[in-house]
Amino acid sequence: MQYGSFPAYRPRRMRDGELARTMIRETGLSADDFIYPLFVKPGTGCRDEIPSMPGVYQVSLDMLMAEVNELLDLGVHYVLLFGIPASKDEVGSSAWDEHGVVQEACRIIRAEAPSMYIICDVCMCEYTSHGHCGKLDEDGYVNNDATLELLSNEAVSMARAGAHMIAPSDMMDGRVGAIRAALDEAGFERIPILSYSTKYASAFYGPFRDAADSSPSFGDRRAYQMDPANAQEGVREAFYDIAEGADMVMVKPALSYLDVLRRVKSETGFPTVAYNVSGEYSMVKAAAAQGWIDEKRVVLELLMSMKRAGADMIITYHAKEAARWLSE
Numbered sequence: 001m002q003y004g005s006f007p008a009y010r011p012r013r014m015r016d017g018e019l020a021r022t023m024i025r026e027t028g029l030s031a032d033d034f035i036y037p038l039f040v041k042p043g044t045g046c047r048d049e050i051p052s053m054p055g056v057y058q059v060s061l062d063m064l065m066a067e068v069n070e071l072l073d074l075g076v077h078y079v080l081l082f083g084i085p086a087s088k089d090e091v092g093s094s095a096w097d098e099h100g101v102v103q104e105a106c107r108i109i110r111a112e113a114p115s116m117y118i119i120c121d122v123c124m125c126e127y128t129s130h131g132h133c134g135k136l137d138e139d140g141y142v143n144n145d146a147t148l149e150l151l152s153n154e155a156v157s158m159a160r161a162g163a164h165m166i167a168p169s170d171m172m173d174g175r176v177g178a179i180r181a182a183l184d185e186a187g188f189e190r191i192p193i194l195s196y197s198t199k200y201a202s203a204f205y206g207p208f209r210d211a212a213d214s215s216p217s218f219g220d221r222r223a224y225q226m227d228p229a230n231a232q233e234g235v236r237e238a239f240y241d242i243a244e245g246a247d248m249v250m251v252k253p254a255l256s257y258l259d260v261l262r263r264v265k266s267e268t269g270f271p272t273v274a275y276n277v278s279g280e281y282s283m284v285k286a287a288a289a290q291g292w293i294d295e296k297r298v299v300l301e302l303l304m305s306m307k308r309a310g311a312d313m314i315i316t317y318h319a320k321e322a323a324r325w326l327s328e
């Protein structure tokens with residue numbers, strides 16, 4: 001394409017005032033773009049702030065609707081549920097307990113806030129005693145194929161409880177296909193899958209593991225989550241999950257992976273979600289608390305960058321504040 005040159009073309013003409021800038025703005029940001037992660041736990045009267053994530057809480061079921069209604073009032077219509085279960089075991093069996101904490105949360109939100117869209121994270125790490133995302137072999141290796149059945153049980157259980165969408169985050173091979181088949185067989189062919197297709201083994205998940213009590217008790221997740229050095233493989237992972245029936249794909253984390261986000265969006269042409277993860281949130285909060293950055297401007301700039309890079313939706317702990325700022 002041939003662009004004009006000075007003095008015929010003066011780019012500053014279209015930056016002269018907010019109304020001129022609005023005319024040529026390429027990217028939009030609104031509360032409709034946000035998915036808010038919610039941590040639900042058993043018990044009553046709990047609204048416990050996560051120390052490394054100021055402003056984010058673990059809530060008990062009796063406190064859940066206050067949180068949901070606050071979101072709806074702000075125009076945020078999507079939640080991503082994570083559970084802190086009452087008990088854990090080797091295989092994470094509370095993940096598919098009909099009366100598990102996430103299952104109960106789904107029923108409550110369905111009954112009391114029908115306009116909220118419920119996405120359930122599906123993984124084993126919150127539910128296993130060892131904190132890994134699947135079933136362990138004797139030598140501590142996460143057994144891929146044995147884990148698929150557990151994930152499928154969990155997904156069907158969430159669907160029965162009223163989840164609108166299932167989001168597997170475990171990074172086992174073949175899990176989208178296995179979950180799709182299990183959902184279909186149980187009569188849930190209308191429930192879409194948002195796959196955490198392109199999920200890196202990242203240090204930015206640190207604060208989340210406090211929030212969800214899901215740190216591995218030994219080792220790390222590099223034998224199943226992706227190597228941060230790989231972009232081409234990230235695109236390949238997205239195609240792999242699309243072929244197995246994913247309705248949306250994801251790049252996680254977001255900020256250090258905007259190049260991958262752009263590629264996944266452009267090369268697959270599929271609806272793509274960015275996960276603005278816990279460590280990204282905590283860094284901003286910490287700097288803002290010190291007065292070192294202008295939190296509002298930084299957050300909106302970061303979220304805009306994810307949209308510009310190709311995100312159709314953003315999972316973000318900033319959702320409430322960002323929605324409030326956008327409506328001002």
Ligand code: PBG
Pocket residue numbers: 121123125133169170204205206207208209221276277278279
């Ligand atoms: C569970 C899961 C994790 C996150 C979302 N789902 C943690 C992990 O893989 O260790 C991270 C979210 C965040 O950091 O905000 N598999």
Ligand code: ZN
Pocket residue numbers: 123124125126132133169170
């Ligand atoms: Zn996990």
